[in-house]
Amino acid sequence: MQANAPPIFNRGPSLTTRLAFFFVLSVVLLVADARFRYLEDIRAGVSVVLFPFQEVAALPADLMTRTGDFFVAQATLSRENDQLKRDRILAGADTQRMRALEAENAQLRTLVHATPIPGRSRVVAEILYESRDPFTRKIVIDRGSRNDMQPGLAVVDHRGVLGQVTRVFPFVSEVSMLTDKSQSIPIQNVRSGVRAVTFGLGHDGAVELRFVPASADFQVGDMLVTSGIDGTFPAGLPVAKVVRVEPSSASFARIHCTPLAGVANFTRVVVLGPGAAHPENPIAADPPTAPAPPTP
Amino acid sequence: MNWNALGDNIHGGEILLPVRRTYIALTMLAALLLNLIPLPQWLSSAMPDFVAVIVLYWCVFQGHRVGLWPAWVLGLLMDVADASLFGQHAAAYVLTAYAGIFLHRRIQMFPMSFQIAHVLGILLGQQAVQLLVRLVATGDAPDMLYFVSSLTGAALWPAVVGMLMLPMRRRQKSDEV
Numbered sequence: 001m002q003a004n005a006p007p008i009f010n011r012g013p014s015l016t017t018r019l020a021f022f023f024v025l026s027v028v029l030l031v032a033d034a035r036f037r038y039l040e041d042i043r044a045g046v047s048v049v050l051f052p053f054q055e056v057a058a059l060p061a062d063l064m065t066r067t068g069d070f071f072v073a074q075a076t077l078s079r080e081n082d083q084l085k086r087d088r089i090l091a092g093a094d095t096q097r098m099r100a101l102e103a104e105n106a107q108l109r110t111l112v113h114a115t116p117i118p119g120r121s122r123v124v125a126e127i128l129y130e131s132r133d134p135f136t137r138k139i140v141i142d143r144g145s146r147n148d149m150q151p152g153l154a155v156v157d158h159r160g161v162l163g164q165v166t167r168v169f170p171f172v173s174e175v176s177m178l179t180d181k182s183q184s185i186p187i188q189n190v191r192s193g194v195r196a197v198t199f200g201l202g203h204d205g206a207v208e209l210r211f212v213p214a215s216a217d218f219q220v221g222d223m224l225v226t227s228g229i230d231g232t233f234p235a236g237l238p239v240a241k242v243v244r245v246e247p248s249s250a251s252f253a254r255i256h257c258t259p260l261a262g263v264a265n266f267t268r269v270v271v272l273g274p275g276a277a278h279p280e281n282p283i284a285a286d287p288p289t290a291p292a293p294p295t296p
Numbered sequence: 297m298n299w300n301a302l303g304d305n306i307h308g309g310e311i312l313l314p315v316r317r318t319y320i321a322l323t324m325l326a327a328l329l330l331n332l333i334p335l336p337q338w339l340s341s342a343m344p345d346f347v348a349v350i351v352l353y354w355c356v357f358q359g360h361r362v363g364l365w366p367a368w369v370l371g372l373l374m375d376v377a378d379a380s381l382f383g384q385h386a387a388a389y390v391l392t393a394y395a396g397i398f399l400h401r402r403i404q405m406f407p408m409s410f411q412i413a414h415v416l417g418i419l420l421g422q423q424a425v426q427l428l429v430r431l432v433a434t435g436d437a438p439d440m441l442y443f444v445s446s447l448t449g450a451a452l453w454p455a456v457v458g459m460l461m462l463p464m465r466r467r468q469k470s471d472e473v
Binding site: 015016018019022023025026027028029030032033034039042043046047049050053054056057058060061127128129130131132133134135136138140167174181202203 | 325328329330331332333334335336340341343363364365367368371372373375376377378379380381382383384386387390391394397398429430433434436437438439441442
């Protein structure tokens with residue numbers, strides 16, 4: 001066997017040379033990806049190759065869920081069914097009220113000559129898996145650019161905001177959850193109306209509000225909803241609940257919150273379509289005089 | 297570099313059948329599949345990095361045939377699957393493969409407990425490379441459980457060695473009858 005012959009004669013470059021080659025190649029890729037974001041097309045290509053593997057790897061979990069569903073007791077099913085029917089009636093009533101309010105709101109807006117709030121399309125997506133990468137909090141969903149996904153779209157589940165689409169491949173998309181370190185969502189306190197921004201901490205089940213004055217009106221148990229001023233998330237979606245307020249000695253308070261949405265229990269999410277384009281920032285039109293925004 | 301192949305098919309005094317390339321490729325794809333299985337977050341941080349373990353296995357026992365490039369390609373696939381930086385896993389796996397080939401003689405000769413210690417060291421090093429890359433590139437830091445995956449990976453080593461060797465064993469009883 002040729003391959004098993006002892007390589008007495010020199011066969012190609014030495015091991016260390018090859019290590020150096022591959023390592024330098026990796027570092028070039030790293031720099032190109034982290035600094036310049038050049039490689040999105042290559043990434044999309046690799047993602048297409050990977051897609052069948054992801055589908056196959058998701059099979060055991062699917063199978064388990066399905067067999068689990070099959071062996072659910074009749075009593076549990078009927079109880080769940082009753083509960084769902086009750087929820088549906090309540091939700092139906094709410095929806096009708098919302099429609100009436102929406103119509104009234106649209107009418108009032110035309111009266112005061114405000115721009116109408118556009119509706120958003122909704123796409124239901126399945127969560128394929130949570131990213132194993134321990135540095136980030138991302139999930140991968142089974143809708144990609146073929147299904148009109150685009151970076152920046154808001155992702156919610158039935159409890160509240162989950163995160164934002166951050167990278168789109170042909171068949172799948174990556175969603176950064178609001179607990180990811182790179183994610184921040186402008187919110188408003190339902191009780192007091194105070195605006196702030198949530199920042200992900202990089203671990204599950206917690207976000208915090210930063211740059212909130214110590215005197216701001218936040219109490220434990222306050223509900224936080226999207227304020228909608230970012231143009232990404234529609235206003236009024238539930239985001240998190242305040243669990244701890246630490247008045248620090250500095251002028252800023254530390255406010256810890258628990259996100260309401262979670263991926264642990266659900267396999268489906270809703271991706272909200274793009275909202276209306278924001279009007280141009282009048283300050284940005286005049287770059288020489290505009291001061292650079294402070295970076296935290 | 298002296299890494300000739302003499303004795304590569306001898307392990308623990310046992311002479312093994314030559315390995316087919318398709319077998320190596322299949323085990324690597326199987327490891328990739330295992331890595332892609334969706335798991336809850338608390339479990340996935342404790343799961344071993346199957347690809348790193350398999351790459352290390354083949355580089356220790358068949359280093360001259362496997363080489364570094366499969367490790368690199370698998371690394372790129374894992375980078376896209378994990379939504380991490382492009383090249384992060386690739387660099388780490390290439391170093392894993394290099395360490396495996398460089399130390400293959402020593403690891404093969406050792407009893408299992410010393411093998412596990414070496415594997416643990418290499419896997420921890422591999423994770424440290426990824427940690428370093430992330431710290432430099434984006435400043436991200438993981439939680440405490442990050443290195444648990446190396447521990448479980450090293451604990452998996454005896455099972456991996458035992459299982460992957462099975463198809464390479466000569467059938468002992470074929471001469472009888």
